[in-house]
Amino acid sequence: MSADGNRAESANTGRRDEPSGNDSGREPFRSYYGNPVIKEPTWKVPDVPAYLYLGGMSGASAIMGVLADASGNGKLRRVGRLCAAVGSTASVAALIHDLGRPARFLNMLRVFKPTSPLSVGSWILAPFSGLTGAVAVAEIGGIAQLPARLAAGGSAVLAPGMTTYTAVLLADTAVPGWHEVYRELPFVFASSAMLGAGALGTALVPRSQAAPARRMAVIGAAGELVLGRLMERRAGRIAEAYRTGRPGKVLRAARALSAVCPGAALFAGRSRVAAWMAGLSGTAASVATRYGVFEAGRETARDPYYTVVPQREREPVRQ
Template sequence: MPTYLYLGGMSGVSSSMAVMARLTGNPRLARSARLAAAVGASAGAALLAAELGRPERFLNMLRVFKPTSPMSVGSWILAAQSGLSAAAASADLAELLPAAKDMALLATAGDAALLATGLTGPLTATYTAVLIADTAVPAWHEAYRELPFLFAGSAMAAAGAVAMLATPRAQAGPARAVAALGAALETAAGTVMERRLGMVGRPYREGRAGRLMGTARLLTAGGGLLAAVAGRSRVLTALSGLALTAGSLCTRFGVLEAGRASAADPAYTIVPQRERLDAAP
């Protein structure tokens, strides 16, 4: 599940980055981001199907659209993102073929699919935060305010890292900016979340989850700083990209472990309930 969360977030922000790169005349970055979005969404959908145990369960969730169900809405978002990003990437790669000049219609369709991912991308990057917050798991449910920002920042850092590594350094400036901004957002959201949650936020600071979240903070902050100063340095770009990728993965694994730890201890459910009852007039 954590890898699926990482891939979905990376795909979503990569799509948004590809749209902006296409509109601002940066074809190399647009191509890298298109491919990252397609690979991330397709691999994420495959992992989700595997997580469900039987692939047909994912298809069954697409039989009905329930606006009140985060799982139903999320399934449709992921399906749309997977299809659109694959179409956009395929059309872009087709331009490399010898007969590309005769494929104007395909290029137009690819651009249309890319623009559509400008809508599905941000949703893909953040819907998983809403999905897990809409559960009874204390460490997730109580963090419903900050989790979307935490996941958005993590997704931006991850997508920026991939684009930095896959794009010529002269054209990768916007990717470095996205990575640095994402690292700052993730760090700020995580800090605010842990402070606001109080006792319920303890799993994010202790045990295996605490170690993962602490490692994520160090990697993300360090990677973000390197992205901000890397410029066209090959070494700094590589170090930043690797640190941000590892940091984003640690964040997803840390959030998952914190949820498991809070669900295993009844105190994280009982104490907040008592506090709310005591605070009621």
């Protein structure tokens, strides 16, 4: 038999001679010629993980600021508005740095394509950043309070999209680790965004006015823990990528930090140290969740096992 025939037979049997680097104990798998089936995303680290975290945190912070303003909580309103502005601006900067030059981001705004998560996301990010930036200037300068409230209301309308559109953007790709969890990923990202914004509010707002932020952090942490587990349970074989290697270590750390945050938040009303502990652990958990999901997706793009085997298992049994 020829060398090509041997390679084809190896591909058809689903075996390969060398291990894949996966420590899950599953049978090794080899694609044709041993090459990846799909192209790994070329997105940079830390640009894209930072973009994922900052966008979600800024969206949840904008909502936190609007609710604080409605309840007369000036300190929390200020922190929410400033975190939304800084987060969205930094998110745009991270995205532009990953793209290579600002013109590429501007080109995304030339058309609006409802069927493209990238197009819709760009049209959420751009006006949201502009509105939150204007609100922050008014907040710092103490000027134009009525226009600032209107702009803050506009940013709050876009905020749910800010917390979830990056999850839709990832899930819309061919990367198995993201596409296979398209139902759960937006909810995980929304919970992570709530945790990130609530943690910052807990740490930066005086304890007497930080109770809403503490509740937000606790709800976000609980959602991240529960929904993250549910996502892995429903992911089938893809869950291996979320439980092993670097992604597994990062996501286990994220869960541990998410568990620490609510415990610290319970004492944050009486202790500044506990408030900072809740803020730091919640922020780190939110960052780690985004990075872990990002790395798990890249791992499934590198290893053809995650592309081919789940597809074979979904095929109807042929008689």
